Amino acid sequence: MEPTKDFSLEGLTARIAESSRTISDCINQHSIPKLSLDADGPAEFPVPPTFPAVHMVRLALLEATSLLHRLVTGPSDHAMFIAASHHDTSTLRSLYRFKAFEAVPLDREIAYADVAKKIGLDEDRTTRVMQHAMTTGFSMRRSPDMWYIAEKYPEWLQTHPVDGQEPWEQGLTLAFGKKQSCFEFYDSEPEIGHRFGLAMSRLSRPGGPMDAEFVVRAFDWSSIGDATVVDVGGGRGHVSRGIATRFPNLNFIVQDYAKTLKPGEEALPSDLKTRFEFMPHDFFEPQPSNLSSRGNLAFYLRIILHDWSDKYCTKILQNLVTALEHGSMVLINESVMPPMGTVNKFFDRLGSQLIDKFVQLIYKWTKLIYRLEQESLGSPLRKRRFVASTAYRWTPFAGQVMTCCNARERTAAEFERLFKAADPRFHLVKIHQTPGSSLSILEVRFNIE
Numbered sequence: 001m002e003p004t005k006d007f008s009l010e011g012l013t014a015r016i017a018e019s020s021r022t023i024s025d026c027i028n029q030h031s032i033p034k035l036s037l038d039a040d041g042p043a044e045f046p047v048p049p050t051f052p053a054v055h056m057v058r059l060a061l062l063e064a065t066s067l068l069h070r071l072v073t074g075p076s077d078h079a080m081f082i083a084a085s086h087h088d089t090s091t092l093r094s095l096y097r098f099k100a101f102e103a104v105p106l107d108r109e110i111a112y113a114d115v116a117k118k119i120g121l122d123e124d125r126t127t128r129v130m131q132h133a134m135t136t137g138f139s140m141r142r143s144p145d146m147w148y149i150a151e152k153y154p155e156w157l158q159t160h161p162v163d164g165q166e167p168w169e170q171g172l173t174l175a176f177g178k179k180q181s182c183f184e185f186y187d188s189e190p191e192i193g194h195r196f197g198l199a200m201s202r203l204s205r206p207g208g209p210m211d212a213e214f215v216v217r218a219f220d221w222s223s224i225g226d227a228t229v230v231d232v233g234g235g236r237g238h239v240s241r242g243i244a245t246r247f248p249n250l251n252f253i254v255q256d257y258a259k260t261l262k263p264g265e266e267a268l269p270s271d272l273k274t275r276f277e278f279m280p281h282d283f284f285e286p287q288p289s290n291l292s293s294r295g296n297l298a299f300y301l302r303i304i305l306h307d308w309s310d311k312y313c314t315k316i317l318q319n320l321v322t323a324l325e326h327g328s329m330v331l332i333n334e335s336v337m338p339p340m341g342t343v344n345k346f347f348d349r350l351g352s353q354l355i356d357k358f359v360q361l362i363y364k365w366t367k368l369i370y371r372l373e374q375e376s377l378g379s380p381l382r383k384r385r386f387v388a389s390t391a392y393r394w395t396p397f398a399g400q401v402m403t404c405c406n407a408r409e410r411t412a413a414e415f416e417r418l419f420k421a422a423d424p425r426f427h428l429v430k431i432h433q434t435p436g437s438s439l440s441i442l443e444v445r446f447n448i449e
């Protein structure tokens with residue numbers, strides 16, 4: 001479906017009607033569960049990926065509905081809603097903090113007064129907070145994996161107009177009065193740290209936006225031969241486990257904070273125990289000098305660099321160098337942002353990993369890839385086969401890492417610059433992308449052009 005050109009009320013509504021019909025027809029003809037917001041309705045868009053054309057239509061429908069909403073709202077009300085949208089997140093946070101989601105049964109209605117009693121808050125404010133949350137579409141029937149929302153970020157910007165690239169230069173510092181990186185904060189607040197660990201594993205769940213299965217498919221892990229993969233900042237080792245079960249030639253060292261590693265080590269299935277080591281290691285320290293005695297090493301960093309500013313990413317990369325040999329492989333598993341304006345407007349602004357899977361198809365079909373490569377990489381890299389992984393620029397993560405970590409999501413060109421700044425011997429060889437994954441694998445080799 002061609003990008004929307006007619007932004008009039010009539011043009012957008014006609015497009016919405018047409019797209020809706022296509023989706024309904026597909027659902028009816030193939031006995032697919034109907035779209036529904038009921039508690040027992042499908043949790044995700046129910047049309048399977050085997051109907052890629054319908055997913056493109058869905059993308060067009062989301063774009064048109066989002067534009068229609070903006071059109072009808074009008075610029076000044078739209079700006080006002082954006083300015084007030086932090087109340088949406090703050091009410092959800094309140095509900096999360098008081099475990100209100102757990103207090104609402106799945107199978108029956110409950111009075112506000114009873115929720116208030118369960119969570120230990122007064123009825124009036126419980127009611128108001130819940131009602132506000134419900135206006136955002138929350139049915140109050142699921143417990144969300146909440147991310148920290150740095151409401152204090154605008155205040156930070158106002159008082160700190162120069163970016164020192166330090167990880168504590170963000171909203172959390174103002175909100176909690178502690179000059180800490182968000183990871184030091186999680187480490188000092190066990191309950192929140194635990195929640196973050198759970199959220200990370202959940203994002204990688206089967207069918208989730210960062211399904212670990214994509215890691216297995218994006219890259220031919222058998223190509224690195226008999227090797228030990230060092231999963232730097234590997235959390236509970238959940239992603240390494242997925243790779244290990246498919247590639248028996250690989251052993252794994254999972255590095256992270258001791259507290260983070262512990263539940264992963266305890267949950268490791270017995271058949272993987274001989275192939276895994278959980279090694280507490282701070283990635284701001286050089287890799288242990290005895291690591292090279294482990295034979296062929298490959299380093300793997302998944303969703304690590306996006307948590308840090310360039311200054312700190314440079315240190316993380318430089319700390320690998322003591323353990324690298326000529327030709328060593330460093331695999332960076334991250335979102336690679338496409339340039340602004342090259343994607344569907346809905347995703348430019350809002351982002352959604354759910355639809356991302358189909359955008360690869362759009363790229364293929366519309367030959368956008370070549371343009372993207374040229375625009376994002378510039379002439380020296382033009383001949384290489386780079387494929388932008390994510391179709392959206394402003395992901396929830398881009399906002400999250402900016403406001404909570406003083407960090408950033410990066411384009412392919414920004415990654416390339418980062419590798420060179422860390423050490424000119426790092427060479428970005430290829431960006432591996434699997435349709436469906438919101439993350440790419442950037443294959444970096446040490447000292448090999």
Ligand SMILES: C[S@@+](CC[C@H](N)C(=O)[O-])C[C@H]1O[C@@H](n2cnc3c(N)ncnc32)[C@H](O)[C@@H]1O
Nearest residue numbers: 183200233234235256257260281282283302303
């Ligand atoms: C965004 S999570 C990614 C976890 C895992 N790689 C994944 O893909 O799910 C970032 C991880 O970096 C870890 N981390 C943060 N600072 C660290 C440090 N200085 N040294 C080692 N690990 C660190 C965190 O504990 C967390 O597990």
